Amino acid sequence: MMTTRQLQDEILRLKKEKDICILAHAYQSHEILEVADYTGDSYGLSQQAAKAPQKNVLMCGVRFMAETVKILSPEKTVYLSNSGAGCPMAEQLDVEMLSALKESNPDYTVVAYINTTSELKTICDVCVTSSSALKIVNNIDNDKILFIPDCNLGAWVEKQVPQKTFKFVHGGCPTHLRMSVRDVKKARGAHPEAKLLVHPECLPEVSAMADYIGSTTGIMKYAKESDAKEFIIGTENSIVQHLQYECPDKKFYPLSKDCVCHNMKLTTLMDVYNCVCGQGGEEIKLDENVRVKAKACIDTMLTLGE
Ligand code: 13P
Ligand code: SF4
Numbered sequence: 001m002m003t004t005r006q007l008q009d010e011i012l013r014l015k016k017e018k019d020i021c022i023l024a025h026a027y028q029s030h031e032i033l034e035v036a037d038y039t040g041d042s043y044g045l046s047q048q049a050a051k052a053p054q055k056n057v058l059m060c061g062v063r064f065m066a067e068t069v070k071i072l073s074p075e076k077t078v079y080l081s082n083s084g085a086g087c088p089m090a091e092q093l094d095v096e097m098l099s100a101l102k103e104s105n106p107d108y109t110v111v112a113y114i115n116t117t118s119e120l121k122t123i124c125d126v127c128v129t130s131s132s133a134l135k136i137v138n139n140i141d142n143d144k145i146l147f148i149p150d151c152n153l154g155a156w157v158e159k160q161v162p163q164k165t166f167k168f169v170h171g172g173c174p175t176h177l178r179m180s181v182r183d184v185k186k187a188r189g190a191h192p193e194a195k196l197l198v199h200p201e202c203l204p205e206v207s208a209m210a211d212y213i214g215s216t217t218g219i220m221k222y223a224k225e226s227d228a229k230e231f232i233i234g235t236e237n238s239i240v241q242h243l244q245y246e247c248p249d250k251k252f253y254p255l256s257k258d259c260v261c262h263n264m265k266l267t268t269l270m271d272v273y274n275c276v277c278g279q280g281g282e283e284i285k286l287d288e289n290v291r292v293k294a295k296a297c298i299d300t301m302l303t304l305g306e
Contacts, residue, residue, distance in 0.1 A: 025061035131215035198234030
């Protein structure tokens with residue numbers, strides 16, 4: 001049985017030998033982040049997907065992230081680290097439901113959180129991520145925005161763009177929805193000096209109590225640059241561990257112990273090893289018609305997000 005270090009060394013050797021780029025979302029475990037070529041939030045991963053020089057890409061994250069790589073780089077062989085890792089939010093709205101919504105709101109621009117299926121993206125106008133949504137919505141040449149599927153992220157954007165009219169559907173991230181006002185009161189009571197940093201996927205009443213709201217990368221940047229010494233983290237709990245590792249002189253507390261994304265946690269270092277050995281994961285294959293249509297709204301995101 002190999003140790004973690006031996007597994008990591010083998011992964012590093014094999015990815016070089018086989019020309020594989022490993023992309024890892026910030027919610028992956030520390031031992032996976034250590035062997036990745038790039039780690040970051042959904043927007044950063046999309047940018048990397050478009051420009052990684054390697055012939056093969058292994059996405060350690062969830063399905064829509066691997067599909068985004070394939071959509072942008074069809075010539076690459078793209079693997080998802082664990083075929084069971086999907087994002088439940090991405091399945092909340094299907095093409096039929098969105099088509100009906102579009103028909104009753106023909107003058108609205110459809111803004112889709114990137115946490116959607118490739119099929120759904122084929123009928124959306126532009127994708128956004130938590131770190132790019134505000135800029136992109138501001139840059140859209142229409143005052144009417146149909147924001148799907150995360151109404152909490154949408155409400156956070158709406159608050160900052162009052163000149164535009166928003167419509168939402170009822171959707172959201174089951175992981176971030178676990179955090180409540182009660183959790184905030186409890187955590188603030190236990191750590192009165194700590195800053196509260198939350199993800200915009202949280203409930204609006206939780207976000208309203210925060211000192212900072214931003215993407216995973218935004219939260220990490222804020223905590224690293226802040227003069228404060230203690231932080232309550234309102235996002236997936238792996239971020240608490242990563243920050244504690246990177247900033248040993250500061251203290252980080254989870255807003256709720258329940259904020260764990262089991263889909264993100266499915267991928268293990270052994271999965272990554274098996275993938276680079278050519279014995280695991282799932283190769284992403286997309287219908288070319290779907291890929292080309294879905295690409296338009298990701299390309300628009302990358303252009304309007306610049
Ligand atoms: P970001 O990394 O873009 O903040 O997204 C968080 C998330 O929940 C990804 O599924
Ligand atoms: Fe999906 Fe939420 Fe998990 Fe992100 S944290 S992958 S949005 S369920």
